[in-house]
Amino acid sequence: MRLSWYPATLVERRAETPTVATLVLRVPGWPGHLPGQHVDVRLTAEDGYSTQRSYSLAAPDHGAVLEITVQALGDGEVSPFLVEGLVVGDPVELRGPVGGWFVWSPVSVAGLVDRVLLVAGGSGVVPLMAMVRARHEAGSTVPMRLVYSVRTPADVIYADELDRLAKEDDGLEVLLVHTREAPPGSGRPAGRLSADELATLAWPPADDVRAYVCGPTAFVDAAAAGLVRAGYHDAAIRTERFGGE
Template sequence: MKNRISWRVATVSSARWETGSARTLVLDVPDWPGHLAGQHIDVRLTAEDGYTAQRSYSIASAWPGSLEITVQRLEDGEVSPYLTDVVEPGDKIELRGPVGGWFVWRPDRTAPVLLIAGGSGIVPLMSMIRARGLARGRQPFRLIYSVRTPEDAAYADELRLRVREDPGLDVHFVYTRKAPEGAGTPKRIDVATVNSHGWPPDFQPDCYVCGPTGFVETAADILVALGHDPKLIRTERFGGA
């Protein structure tokens, strides 16, 4: 069996659009060792002239189950436009992983969980939600999900279904540019949002924050200001194309 840091050849078994610019790839990887919710993989593309480009992508799925990544297209990117607009089922890509051991959630944890996502930062947090559902976990989960518009919310239908079917899961959307009717005025995440839709610090929740650097820093500062233990706040910033 290959080491997890070795490069493997994966076959794209299926693909689906989550939003107009985010696409999920379901990957068939021989001898995949399994993964924890919150881990990521490295993807490497090689051009005919030998030029390579490599990017990291969070795993969206829970294990045991399929290996899925959701890729947000960046128009000036080297890798994401290929994965969103070119790759088709049956194509092969190189990857290695799983990678990461700090920004992870394990089903044997019993503490309440607060997830705060900005844009495509939802991907590793969705893996945690799916892992909880797969394990039929009773840990209370709350997700605060900030997106520009309703159309930019990945997994929106699945999240609404899980709120109904997975007891103890609550989801609150924050819209920064255009909000649906009845959702109030568009705004950015703030102290009032986290105070109203997160957990009180006295509950000592495990907090996971993922998104662009500015968003993550703001959300983490809010959590600390509200009295959350910094040791229980785990952050992950994303970037790259």
């Protein structure tokens, strides 16, 4: 069966940080998706020129309403337009869902994976947030720990929601690591997440833990290698990397 292109309409835009926005799109006929999957977005100009990019879905399956969270990359052809140029009511085209590996759902793996470690670098948090939200909406108590590396406090995507869910949801932990500027009163000076530090923030390796690591290539390589050195099996680590535009 061929994946179809769906007409989509922007129904809401939420600014997440100065350079990141969440786009809420209405997509009639959307077949549904799993947390962690992504979509292809196609933009077409008036003269027929078109281009496509992939974006992770930020929310679990809510029928015909999808969310993607996009970071505007300075010299990007598409992302600055999506973050700043697209207006509520504008049409785009979507195709998907794409990707069946970097997925977690509170239903599909019950009993197989008992604890979920999420490791995010920057906007790599987006597909992991779909997992956090899916767990919340399902009322799941599967232990889930998000280790989220960001440059500064102002760069935290979904900051308020993560703060709230970490307080409300049993078994959800959110650990922020600041690389350039730590918040006032933080006991940890700003700096990169080292392999040793990740080993202390992650659960010790165990058969029931699966790790999902998402972010820029260098971050994912370092984090995945750190987990392997801490004793995680390769097969227990799923990764998703993104390069620049």
